[in-house]
Amino acid sequence: MTATLGARRLEDRIALVIGAARGIGKGIAARFVAEGARVMIADTEAAIGEATAAELGGAEVARFIAADISRKEGAELAVAATVDAFGGLDILVQNAGIYPWTLIENIEAEEWDAVLGVNLRGTFLAARAALPVMRARGGGRMIFTSSITGPHVSSPGHGHYAASKAGINGFIKSAAIEFAGYNITVNGVEPGNILTEGVKLHRSPAFIKQMEDAVPLGRLGTPADVAGAVFYFASDDGAYITGTSIVVDGGQLLPEGADFKMTPG
Numbered sequence: 001m002t003a004t005l006g007a008r009r010l011e012d013r014i015a016l017v018i019g020a021a022r023g024i025g026k027g028i029a030a031r032f033v034a035e036g037a038r039v040m041i042a043d044t045e046a047a048i049g050e051a052t053a054a055e056l057g058g059a060e061v062a063r064f065i066a067a068d069i070s071r072k073e074g075a076e077l078a079v080a081a082t083v084d085a086f087g088g089l090d091i092l093v094q095n096a097g098i099y100p101w102t103l104i105e106n107i108e109a110e111e112w113d114a115v116l117g118v119n120l121r122g123t124f125l126a127a128r129a130a131l132p133v134m135r136a137r138g139g140g141r142m143i144f145t146s147s148i149t150g151p152h153v154s155s156p157g158h159g160h161y162a163a164s165k166a167g168i169n170g171f172i173k174s175a176a177i178e179f180a181g182y183n184i185t186v187n188g189v190e191p192g193n194i195l196t197e198g199v200k201l202h203r204s205p206a207f208i209k210q211m212e213d214a215v216p217l218g219r220l221g222t223p224a225d226v227a228g229a230v231f232y233f234a235s236d237d238g239a240y241i242t243g244t245s246i247v248v249d250g251g252q253l254l255p256e257g258a259d260f261k262m263t264p265g
């Protein structure tokens with residue numbers, strides 16, 4: 001079963017998806033384009049980002065801007081480029097994130113700052129830069145990629161990452177309250193284990209197999225799985241939802257123990 005794509009339920013909407021050259025962000029950008037939105041892809045990876053924009057349909061519907069979301073100028077550039085290219089901004093997705101694996105006893109302050117800088121500071125900077133444009137437009141949607149790691153669970157090596165993602169959930173609640181009066185909703189998605197280029201690069205095949213075995217639905221997620229939840233918040237169906245997030249994990253958080261595949265008796 002697949003989602004009904006191309007129903008164009010985001011016709012005339014303008015979106016900025018940050019961290020969308022590849023992986024989950026690319027899946028979100030692809031879903032938005034399929035639903036009729038025009039999409040600015042912002043990322044630090046220029047060659048991949050340009051290729052992604054071309055693959056999604058080129059300048060009429062998808063463009064690329066090189067921007068580092070951990071920097072104030074990067075966030076402002078991404079928003080300004082979206083407005084310049086398409087005439088406004090209705091949907092902001094801050095999906096850029098980095099996830100180095102380092103035990104807390106080995107995390108240097110610089111690595112801590114780098115992870116928090118992209119994942120959490122970047123989310124604040126993106127919201128801060130998009131806010132005046134959405135206010136002037138009479139409303140908007142902000143959607144941030146959190147994780148099950150941090151808000152719900154963790155594992156060794158994720159000290160900085162878990163802190164950054166739990167921070168995003170707290171920020172979502174504050175921003176949702178502050179921006180409600182501007183008709184801007186703020187929500188998040190919390191992916192479980194999604195098979196992306198980044199995961200293949202940074203995680204061993206053994207780790208990936210172990211994660212597959214831990215998911216009741218029996219497979220890792222895809223970028224399209226996460227994009228479906230992001231699309232829901234961005235669509236008219238999500239108009240009355242703010243300050244919350246959707247877990248997209250194939251049931252990974254559910255088991256009480258490692259024996260969840262056993263039948264009783």
Ligand SMILES: NC(=O)c1ccc[n+]([C@@H]2O[C@H](COP(=O)([O-])OP(=O)(O)OC[C@H]3O[C@@H](n4cnc5c(N)ncnc54)[C@H](O)[C@@H]3O)[C@@H](O)[C@H]2O)c1
Pocket residue numbers: 018019020021022023024025042043044045067068069070095096097098099118145146147148190191192193194195196197198199
């Ligand atoms: N893949 C998973 O299993 C999983 C699970 C939970 C949460 N997440 C989150 O989903 C998001 C995407 O993950 P992914 O697996 O697709 O990762 P990925 O590494 O495949 O893609 C991330 C993208 O963000 C870009 N990026 C990194 N730093 C940036 C910066 N400073 N400014 C702009 N762009 C930047 C990268 O170039 C890349 O294109 C991240 O926030 C990640 O923490 C992923």
